[in-house]
Amino acid sequence: MVKQSLRSFTRWVLSAGWTLGTGLAFAQPNPTATTSLPLTDLSAFKSPTANWRIVGGVRADLKKDNSLTTEKGTGILVTLPEKQQTGQQYNLLTNVQHGDLDLELDYMIARNSNSGVYLQGRYEVQLFDSWGVKAPRAIDNGSIYERWDEKRPEGQNGYEGHPARQNASRAPGLWQHLKISFQAPRFSANGQKTENARMLRVELNGVTIHENVELSGPTRASMANDEVALGPLMFQGDHGPVAFRNIRYVIYDKPRPELVDLKYTVYKGNFQKADPADFGGIAPESEGLSPILTASVSRLPNDFLIRYSGTLRVKQPGEYTFNLGAAGGRGTLKINNQTVVTPNSRSANGKATLPAGDMPFELTYTKFVEWAQPSLGLAVAGPGVREFTISATEAGGGGDVDPIIVEAQTNTILRSFMDIPGINTNAVNSSRLNGQPAFRVVHAVSVGSPEQVHYTYDLDRGALVQVWRGDFLDATPMWHERGDGSSRPMGMVQRMGMPVLFLTKLSSTEANWPSDTTGSNYRSKGYMLDENDRPTFRYLSYGATVEDKTRVLDNSQGIRRDVTIQNPASGLYARIASGTTINPLETGMYVIDGQAYVRVDDGGGASPIVRPTSNGQELIIPIKSGKLSYSILF
Template structure:
């Protein structure tokens, strides 16, 4: 018997973890009208835009158009009959959407109409709580004593909520309850993962039954999405989903053969005697006691019930692997990204997997994950238990005002490609759970975020790379550029570096509460830049002092694809991503200009001070 030839190189020196496969194509819930919903009540409407006031409770306005779902209930519209149910019924589901809360408003999205992820205006709350934004709502039992009627509620890991009137982003991976042939429940529903504004707030939360106020108390295999409609104004857009309702492929008739040797290069195993062989129920590296220098060949049948494209993700720590299905190579050896895809017919298909181990310091381990049409990615092997041990994260909290210097990597706007590294970053944390990063090399506010402070694992683990990462929901200010500048014309581009500005950083000084004020010289002007947490943790307030300002000097407060002026000196940035509120422009008038395909908010430097807030 001649085995397939197997080429391996140093690129196989990869960790053991199985990275998630590329997400399948999501369907979009149409919002051109209300036909995607069952018997909508008058509080629900389709709109082209929505807006909420930062200062007025339960006030939201909607503009005509399509693409947005808006709930505007009256105080008299109370009760479940004002909720909105989809025609779509689902079991396992990945759900993703944007939503906007009015000030003081309350809503929720119920998976299968029974398990609620709470939507709430929790802006400014220092801690997350059951009933707060992003929480998995509690169950309820009127028979329990007072104070104990609510139970099994799960607050978000941290409060990463944004301000009323800003768009927030929710992602939910839901696993429906399982039932046997007689209809008896054999497995509880789970929130596999919930992300709010880019931050994981729940993982693998088991739901023993419906949360409070379900569509019905019974649990089912499939049910509709339900949007709460009687607790306050809320808007939704970009509602997308993937349903998983197809049978998983199964591995059958598995056998293994172990060969002793160091298989790093092309090898023909036809005449190599096996070290061990036999049947096996589950793919596993535990079929041999050899710690190193071996190859395992697994053969069997992959029973595919649903034809279509399948994606495979192979973890082979300490060496490499190869996957062949239906006599086609699906995962090729020779690279660190052990993934592959193939279109498979329904039926029983030949299966072969090779795993070689030749790195002495790694533990043996093997993992294979698969996703397919209507099938959420799952591990079809035993869990990977070998290779490099996962690093224990190194977190830095900010129970008091905290200053930490590190590199900080800023992703490109597209989210793809190389990041920009801030080499002179200063991250400032506060007990109000609002933090920011400042670039000493450019006098620039790099980013602000809400939630926990820093993950310093990349900086301090092993030799480290000197960088840290925000742990909360981040609002970035674009690529760092000097805050002040001169313009040769109204259409001149803002300088991307400090060349010609005479920029000289002068470090920072701490006040009595350990909050830094940054100092630098630019264009012959002495600048002091004090950034403080805004009242009630609603954002940051920046007060910049100029001494002997030069003529024709401008301050650049924000850039974005859109900047929309609002009342009371406020500007909505990037399609309701964050708000800039100008409080004192030193007698100057702020201006919005369009240049290079973007918009910028500028203020001529007239007086000694400029103060504004970033609300998010």
């Protein structure tokens, strides 16, 4: 099912750094330097109890509740509570106190375990084993937990919980990644609350699950029921085993720069090819004072230039990043007589190291694209200052673009280009995704299921490209206006590395896996649909006929792939997975980069082999009987 969402697309476009025709879009901001919470010992925390410890390794058993096994070392924080260790005293508080905060961490939850991260010790983002849940509740992984009032009627004690938009969880025992942008409550000089706390954005495993959620007060089981300007991080430690690593944060506690004494001058004319420094000899169309940067000071729809001058007041010295959006034209920025954004800058952002004090500010906006609506924006970030818009918030062009969403309420198939990020190649099908290198699969088939487990198949290589859980596809890049032919997964994605031939001949187990299909006589024969519209792919390779069938596992725990090879050639191998690290478990499964399990269900009498590659490791298996079945649990 294809639908256009009624939600406004503008903020998502801005945060993604896209420029959609007429709209105003900022370039991708540079990442802010983070501070790591040291995990060599427990000295970063207040009075830790015996359930908390520092370890060097941790793993879980998929078949055993509330069980984590640890190894000696450092770098991982873990709680292993005993049954009698329940209550607030077993939670862990940081010595660090924070107001506005960006927090990023990895965590591992045991099967059927429960924990939470509390901002300022008061507002909980839930951590829970929600593997396979289709419709998240406020108690599920990544949700913002309920507030609680014992005085309310029975059954209504919990209120104002915010379920995650979709279930982006991984299986227990796998490392999950959480990012939180938190805005603390605001208070007047006499201590009265003037603004509620907010979760500005929460991402789980790369999926945005909350945006701009207002929190009227502390959630259940917080360290206190009052609200404060500063408070510690709190990790819940009494509900079940959970491990944390790579805890990083940025505290925003410094005053924002201000623009004062802004003056503007508007000039009529097409300045597309002119140097903005040359417009001074032209009589202005209008001029005056403005309380804020905005394109609306010009009455002209096109072919004009606005020059702003004034003072930038900086209270906190340091390096600042400026991100300029100039819809339908271009812009320049000078601060303290230094050029920060040049007229031909593709990224439209720049940096400047500024002292404290008042300094000259100059910005020009040249509008010359006739069909675009005038729109001007400037965002600023700096030391202890979260990126904010120092200009008016202006929507550009033809209005908001509603994303074109492909749902999978039934088994659903969509063919498109599919870009795999993080793979830099000189191949003809190299691409870019959100400004980063990507590999473009040009004959991709994405298969969606109502179980909310989906996958992408590469018809050119017989390869499984990626699997994911949650919502199906965003086809906006494919179908909006001219489009680029690509679609994008909307859920929690587990990618399978550089797409290569699934089956190939090797002279030995040390021989390199080929990067192309040369010599394989590979030829796709399309796919057949079963009675439930699920495809079985067919192709020819090395003289063999191959049938390749992928199905969703029970309880949406992952996928199972069954491959049948008629008349397999000698020396034929299958590549099951690749990654930076592949670790075998005692259960016979393999963990890929700590983010997915692989289980060989039927190797046809052959055993898998983990072997090194130039980029890490890969899991391969010889084809002996013409049959291979394996599962990916994630």
